[in-house]
Amino acid sequence: MKLKKADLLYRGKAKDIYKTEDPEIVIVKFRDDITAGDGEKKDNIDKKGYYNSIISAKFFELLEASGIKTQYIKLLEPGMMLSHRLEMIPLEIITRNMAAGSLLRKFPFQEKQELNPPIIQMDYKSDEFHDPMLNDDIAVALELTNRKELEIIRETTLKIDKVIKEFLKEKGIIFPDFKIEYGRNNKEEIVLGDEISPDSCRFWDMKTCEVLDKDLFRKGETGVIKAYSEIASRILDEEDKEKWNITE
Ligand SMILES: Nc1ncnc2c1ncn2[C@@H]1O[C@H](COP(=O)(O)OP(=O)(O)OP(=O)(O)O)[C@@H](O)[C@H]1O
Ligand SMILES: [Mg+2]
Incomplete structure (x- = not known):
């Protein structure tokens, strides 16, 4: 096409x-x-x-x-x-099952520390402001979303984490973290958009811990x-x- x-x-x-x-x-x-x-x-x-x-x-x-x-x-x-x-909501919803990446640069977590229950973090999707981390109050005050939508986003995100984590376990893959984006359809419902790929997730081999995602590019590896x-x-x-x- x-x-x-x-x-x-x-x-x-x-x-x-x-x-x-x-x-x-x-x-x-x-x-x-x-x-x-x-x-x-x-x-x-x-x-x-x-x-x-x-x-x-x-x-x-x-x-x-x-x-x-x-x-x-x-x-x-x-x-x-x-x-x-x-109609995309300019929030990056990041879910973490294990400590990796920017979380280690910002907070004193141990590398690969298990996070159970998972941590949900939100970043404001803005090139101008360099995607800063924000919380519910800031997102609502900026009128990006409302409390009801945030509740749906949180609940849906935890479900997504569970479904994908269990699916990947069968395939011998660990799911340390991932980033998703939501939007509203014409009925004002919250719908998962964008992508779920090695660009937006971390995937590690269960046996060898080999990295199978964009971290290879970030680190300049082949x-x-x-x-x-x-x-x-x-x-x-x-x-x-x-x-x-x-x-x-
Ligand atoms: N179903 C959809 N309908 C409309 N827009 C979407 C949909 N899914 C994703 N998008 C938007 O399309 C763009 C996807 O392109 P890409 O991931 O290359 O952009 P980005 O570089 O992450 O973001 P941006 O350029 O907006 O900062 C994003 O802005 C995303 O929010
Ligand atoms: Mg993108």
């Missing part, structure tokens, strides 16, 4: 959002661009968008099957996800695409692997 520039609604750092004939439906195009460190580190990795779209589709299908509302309609082809158009394809290969069923040509 050929996308027209004229139909581009928004170009983010790693994805494009395109209009369709239906004003409530968009195409999320997953690009190969990869950034880290507040956009300071940039590269382009062949097939990254391909894998991220397939992996996100799998997680959205899993969540839908568990009764969670998501943007997902279907994968038109690898890289292109037909999705419900959402094997980024090998890790992403490994995640796809572990989580997809045989039928999808054949359909999307994922080899072991």
Whole structure:
């Protein structure tokens, strides 16, 4: 499918959002661009968008099957996800099952310390303010959302964590943390949007603790695409692997 520039609604750092004939439906195009460190580190990795779209589709299908509302309609082809158009809430909802990454730079947690119950942290999604951490009071005072929505977001996020964590356990993968974004559909309902991929999650091999996510890129290591394809290969069923040509 050929996308027209004229139909581009928004170009983010790693994805494009395109209009369709239906004003409530968009195409999320997953690009190969990869950034880290507040956009300071940039590269382009062949097939990254391909894998991220397939992996996100799998997680959205899993969540839908568990009764969670998501943007997902279907994968038109690898890289292109037909999705419900959402009015995005500019919050990054971060859930942590183990201490890693920025949490260790900000607070005296031990690396890999188990966090049970999980910690939910919110960052304000703003390039201008460099995504600062915020709390419910600040989010409400900024009129980004309200208490009722925050309650739904919290409850849904804990459910998402549980569903994905249990699914990944079967695949031999640890789920230390992840970042998600929500929006509102035309009925003002809270719906999970954006992506769930190795760009937005940490995934570690259960046996070896090998990193299988964007941390490889952050740390300047090789094997980024090998890790992403490994995640796809572990989580997809045989039928999808054949359909999307994922080899072991
Ligand atoms: N279903 C959706 N409907 C409308 N917008 C969406 C949907 N899902 C995600 N978005 C928005 O589209 C953009 C996705 O692009 P990308 O992830 O590349 O952006 P980003 O670099 O994270 O964010 P930004 O450029 O907005 O700071 C984000 O702004 C995200 O909030
Ligand atoms: Mg993004």
